[in-house]
Amino acid sequence: MSWLISLGLFSSPLAAQLSPHGDDGDAACSRFFKLLEAPPFRGKITHLKVDDRSIMATIERGDLQQVSIRHTPGQDWDKARRIAERLKQDGVYEFPAVLADDYQAPLDGFVPQATTDAMRALSGFIGEWRMRFTTGPGKDMKEAITIRYFWNNDGTGLWREVHLPASMSSAPGAQNAGKPRVNAMLTTYDPETKRYREISSTPSTKEMKESAEWDAATQTLVLHTTEGAAPHTTHHSTRRLVSPDRIEFHTKATKPDGSLLYELEGYYERIKP
Structure with missing residues (x-):
């Protein structure tokens, strides 16, 4: 299973839930602003209720994890209402x-495009494979x-979505039966270090250090990825156009001792642009 996780094809069984305890002690929910601490992800609003007493929302991520939001008056209430x-x-x-x-909402029919030279360099990956x-x-x-x-909305990042076949798409909960599972990563560029970084949308309890470069x-x-506290397990991967x-x-x-854990290779073939 570790080779699936390292390729971003499957969520780690140790993945942390994205709904940490709220400041008011709600174990199953999080305030809006806790999401600022989470890795970037795309999610669908499956439930939304806003009134003068609370904001309640449920967000379903592509990997079928549910994020519950409950925000009550007190902390940045006006800002939370504007977001809602x-x-x-x-x-x-x-x-x-x-x-x-x-934040500016994309217009209907908007198709994101790369807005930096670093992202344009990766344009050959765009499409379905x-x-x-x-x-x-x-x-x-x-x-x-x-x-x-595909590009993220502001064109400064490249999303990589892994759509798993039915045999690998199981997720906890009867509500997920038959639903396709999508794991996602976002590649961004740091102009100071002149390096890319691919960030998994699935939070993990493992310490991860990762970087990438374009040849x-x-x-x-x-x-290049290292995981876990030292000594590290190291992953070296290439994707060549x-x-x-x-x-x-x-x-x-x-x-950690330098011996081989596993090695694999393969290819993507384009389905459509």
Whole structure:
């Protein structure tokens, strides 16, 4: 299972719930502003109720985890009401971006585009792909995994969504039966360090350090990840744009003593732009 988690194909069983205790002691809920501490994610508003006494909302993430919001008067109530007014039942939003003071809702039919040179360099990944393994633990999988790349709303990040087949889409709770499961990562760029970072939307209890760099000459995104407290397990991955319709990938994981944990490779073939 660890090879699925390292590729972002499956959520860690140790994934932390995104609904930490609220300041008023509500164990199952969180105030709006707790979401500022969470990794970026896309979520659908499945329940929304706003009145003079409270704001209550349920957000369903692509990985089928539920985020419950209960905000009551007292802490930044006016700001919380302004945020709640932006949200619509069944709407899909990027968090925590939608919480920003200067947030502007995209117009109907808006298609995001890259707004920085660092993001434009990764334009070849945009589109929908079918993922296949050629070596390693996944080579006997009979079902294909679908990968979808698209820009975030302000064009400063690249979403990578992993759409899992039915056999891998189970999630706790009867309400999730038959629902497709999507795990997501957001790639951003730090102009100070001149490095990319791919951040998983699924919060984890493991300490993760990750960075990436783009090799324009070989059209390859090179990712380095260490997980856990020292000594670290290390993952080294590459995704190379071989042609407009094919991406080849390779991942190697090593144990703290340097021995091989697993190695796998495969390719993406384009389904549509």
